[in-house]
Every structure is written in C-alpha cells, then in structure tokens.
Amino acid sequence: MLHTINKSPFQTNALESCLRFARSGHSVLLFEDGIYAALKNTRFESLVKSSLTDVKIYVLVADLEARGMRTDNIIDGIKTAEYGDFVDLVANNKSVQAWL
Amino acid sequence: MLHTINKSPFQTNALESCLRFARSGHSVLLFEDGIYAALKNTRFESLVKSSLTDVKIYVLVADLEARGMRTDNIIDGIKTAEYGDFVDLVANNKSVQAWL
Amino acid sequence: MEDEEVIKKFLYLNRKAPYGSIYALESLEVVLIGAAFDQNVSLAFIDDGVYQLKKDQSTDGIGMKNFSSTYRALGDYDVNKIYVDKDSMDERGLTIDDLMNLTYEDEDDDYAEKPSISILTSEKISALMEEQDVILSF
Amino acid sequence: MEDEEVIKKFLYLNRKAPYGSIYALESLEVVLIGAAFDQNVSLAFIDDGVYQLKKDQSTDGIGMKNFSSTYRALGDYDVNKIYVDKDSMDERGLTIDDLMNLTYEDEDDDYAEKPSISILTSEKISALMEEQDVILSF
Amino acid sequence: MKFGIQVNEGPYQHQSSDSAYQFTKAALEKGHEIFRVFFYHDGVNNASSLTIPPQDDRHIVDRWTALAKEHNLDLVVCIAAAQRRGMLDEKEAKRQGKNASNLAEGFRISGLGQLIEAGIQSERLVVFGD
C-alpha cells in the first residue's frame, strides 16, 4: 500500500498520523511541502529514521529542488523519485491513501 | 494584543506557535476549529491550562455549539465570547495577529 | 460479452473536523451517492474526523447548515460499517457516549436495530485500510 | 483641513512554506505594492515561513514560477527589515548560510551594502509583533 | 471605531468567509464603521455572481451583497488574485476578450493598494483565512 504526504510535518499532523497507521512493507511518498520530512537535521529526523526500518520512504526530487534542497540533504535510506516513479509506485501498490 | 486561532490544535501547529509568541497580558481568541483547544480532557489541556497564567483565552460559543460542545466542557479560566465580544476584543487591543 | 459486476471495497477515510472546512459535508455527499452503487462500503473516522460524529451539534449561531443528522440516515442507505479510531478518541477525551448513536436494521436478523459504529484500535484501522481497493480521503 | 500623513508600522508575518500554497507568493505581491506607500515596513519569517528564504530554489521540475529572486529585489524597494525566528531555523536544522543573501544599500551610510536579514530570538520577534500597528498574516 | 477586514478563502470550502461575515455584521451592529472588506487569495471567489448553493444552505455571495447594500460597504476584490482565479468584471472581461463576466453586485475589482490603504485608514485590520 502507498501513502502520500503533501504537507510539512511542522505545519500539520499528516506525517505523524501516516506513520501511526502505515504497516510494515508499505511505501510512503513525500511530495509538495511533505518533502521537508525527508531532510536531515530537522526535529522530525529521528521519527522518520526510526520508521525506515518498517516502511520504504520516497521523496519527489522536483519538489525538493523547488524548495532549494538537494538530494544530499536527505536522510540516508530515503529514496528519490521523479513523477514517473510516483506513477510506478501507484501502479505497484494495490491502493493509495492520501494524507491530506 | 489579540491573537486569533481558527485551526484545531490536533491538525496544525497554530496553537503551539501562537502560545510560543504570545506575551503576558495578551488575549487569545479560539474560534472555528480552534475551539477544540478550549476543551477539557484533551492532549492539549495541560499546555492550554499552563498558558492561562500569562494570557487571557476566549472561546467563541457559536463555534463551540456547532461542534456539539457546551460551555461546561471548557477548561476553567477560559472565557466564553459571542461575535459581539470578538468585535470588542479587536477594538480593545491595539492589533490582531491571525494564526492561520 | 457482458461485464461481470465489479464489487470493490471502498473506504471513506475522514480526518477533518466539521464546519471549519467543507470536507466533512462533501465527503458525506459522496457516501450518499456512492450508496446506490452496491459496493462494499466502510467509513473510518480518525484524527479530527472523529469530531464529525459528536452528538448535539447545533449550528444556529454560525449560520451554517447542520448536516449531522445525515449521519443518522446512513443506516437506511445500508452504510453501516463505521469505524472510529480509539487513539484519536482518547487524545481528545472522547468516549462512545459523546458520539451520535448511529444504527441500522439488520435484514439478516429480523430487522433488529444494531449499532453501526465500532471503536477500533489503530492496528485494526490499519488492517482495514490495507484490505481496501479504493480509499477516498477527506 | 488637510490630513496629516499617517505612518504606521506594518508587519508582514509569513508562516507558510513556498510553492505548496500561494501564500508566500501573494504575500510578496502585497509587500511590493505596499512599498509604494511610505509606511514603516518589516517582514518576519517564522515556522515554515523561514523556508521561503532558502537559497538555490529551482522550480523547473514542478513547472511553477520561481519567485525567490523577488526577495532579492526587496532592498531596492526600501524593504530591508527582514526578521527570521531563530527557533524556527533551529528545529529545521537551518543556519543563515542556508538562506539567500538579502542586502540593501544604506543611503545614510554612503550607500554601503548591508544585510537585510536579522535572525532574532522568539522573544525579540514577540516584541516586534507587539509594537506593530498592522499585522498582515500569511 | 474603523475596521478593515481581509478575507482569504473562498465561500463554502472554509469557514473563514462565514466568520468574516459574522464578524462584520456584529461590528456594524455595535456601531463600528467598516472601512473596507478586501477579498484576497481564494477570497476573491466570494464575489462570484454564478454561485448557486443548495436551497437549504446559506447564500454566501448574496449575503455579502445584501450587507453591502444595507450598510454601504466597500467590498473590494483584488484584481491580481481575481484574474488568476477567473473572477472578472464586465470591463475587464471586455478588455481581455472574454465573453462572460462573473462579478456579483456590490463588489468592485481593484488593486492591492486598496488593502494597504485599508491597513492605513482603518484603526484595526482583521484577517480571516485558512
């Protein structure tokens, strides 16, 4: 199952709520303002790092770069994705939950 | 100075951010989904209670009742307000910051 | 060639408080229309979504339409699998007594009136989400 | 009778990240128009608003207009009091080196180029807010 | 006292527009003056003449129009925000070669300077948004 998050973890509870319900083996895509959850050295780094043992996390590069961040700013273990990879993630998972 | 909060403390960081910047003697009006911060027995009760020593907190009764809550559900020390009181709060403070 | 009739598991996942935004109301409008399609429908209420089911809503003061009675009608539309996240209730200090009493008549049990709402652990809500074909998120 | 010219303290308070919503861009549009009014203008960036000033923004991939260069033009409009909340920077792991280098030419000091951005404690931002006549919140 | 009001969200989607209306009405009832209501961001959509809400719901646009008529309010829609979102008066529609306009009665379209002016001329500015 794929979870998508488009909100900053500092602004809304979408990330925390998603990680509470995501199960082992699920994938999480961070995009739009959700990309801030993928970055090193933030208040959410340890939460995100610890969840990486259960879920696969992807971050949309186009949204990362728009916001002045680079792929070497992201937490080790988070994978980068283009829009095409986003499409593949949707295709390869049975369903999608958008944490709006 | 008056601060207004129209977001649920469970959904966004508006309450926490407001209380971080509000100074002693300021007033805070909780309205729309912000009224949930005024209720007893929530995860935010202790944060709100402790802030009452510094700031005055008001809750808009119309929004409280719309959401099925009553004035006896609110934390002791929080004052109730009608729209007219909201107007008075604006008039009686030099400026208003809306924590959107 | 005739199409086989598709029956999918639809989950309406509600995470927003009522009135502050229109998501609760317009989610309910989809549920009502969707009820005509004979799919396997569940509703879940998590995070601030649990506030949608709070009883005693009274919107006279804000001049908006009180749509909470519509939840009571869901049973008549055969929408009777309504799941509420216990952790979300707990952190809001809510119990089942704070919610509207939503029921349906069980046609397999001599039309006995039964409760539609079940309060589930987050683990069970997760399992519910995982078994869906379609999740409509509000 | 002629009106006295009113000079008020205007604070633009920015709390949202750029691109995810239009608030950052449309806030900047107000600042630019407002610069023509000879008021006492300050900008504050707190919470996710600090991300608006992140350098190296590149929006080719999302097909949206990159408006970050407009912040660089603020100095030319005599908008040079730009305050950033230190706590917001800290919890995001950001330092001043991560932000765009915004400057202005100080006409009272032989047009020397000076930095527009000051990083302030939350206490100082609170004091700044308190002394304003008008706060425009974005 | 003289108030300025800023409305940042469209009708129905967010309560902001309702709250702004209730606040404005209460301020008028208390004898205050509303210098201007300025519609910005998605707030410009409050001015659509094509809005048709369900019969059992409030009509947010007509409600603003009626309040403006009763109290001679200045309801100003930001032109930059309006054009991005498809809100045009007749004059602008003609200028832009569009065959329709959709600005409701009681509203006028003008520039962002009107918001700054509201900040200067009003004794209080109150912002309603998301």
Next chain:
Amino acid sequence: MKFGIQVNEGPYQHQSSDSAYQFTKAALEKGHEIFRVFFYHDGVNNASSLTIPPQDDRHIVDRWTALAKEHNLDLVVCIAAAQRRGMLDEKEAKRQGKNASNLAEGFRISGLGQLIEAGIQSERLVVFGD
C-alpha cells in the same frame, strides 16, 4: 493500467492541482490510461474559462484543456461542488437563469456518481488535495 484521478483544490492557491497535472502527464507518458479526472471541492475551479494568469506563469486551466485534447481525457467537474462555487456550463446557466457561463473547453459537468464510477472502473484512484 487504468488510473482515476481526483483533484480537490483550485488552481494556484494550492500545489495539488499542479501535482495532479504532473502526475497525469507522467502516467500518460508511461503508457497508462486515465479513465477520468474528477474535480471535486474547490477543484472545480480548475475548469474556469475566465482564468487569466500573469503572462510569466503557467496557465493551469489551458494546460488541462490541452492535455485532454491530446489524450482524449475525460475531465469531469462535480455539479454539486460546482454550483456552490459558481462554476456553470451553458446549459446549466440557462436553466438557472444566469446570464453567463464559465466552463472551459475540454471539461464537462456531471454528478458525483462519476467519481464512484471512476473508483470502480479504474485500477487505481489517486487523490490530490489540501
């Protein structure tokens, strides 16, 4: 594979509408089929024919219209959500006694059943919103 797309926010205010477009385009480029794009909530505002963005910005409405033409997409605007927000096609405008309509080329207005149908007929439904 067959995708359904739901768009919940209007153009420009939130990135959702941009993301939905980029996703849809990428899915088509990968050879997938888009069963339908359904515009709900403020998403209906993506269909406004009166939108005039600044010249240096993307034209979100025209971009959807062009993509629909190129790939024969079914762009459906929810009628209930649309009426609340002042989005009308010509027929509905006539029926409601409105003197203007504002539905852009390539979009059609229909009922919520079209969203359910998209959920049933598509192999995946992807929601973009705020």
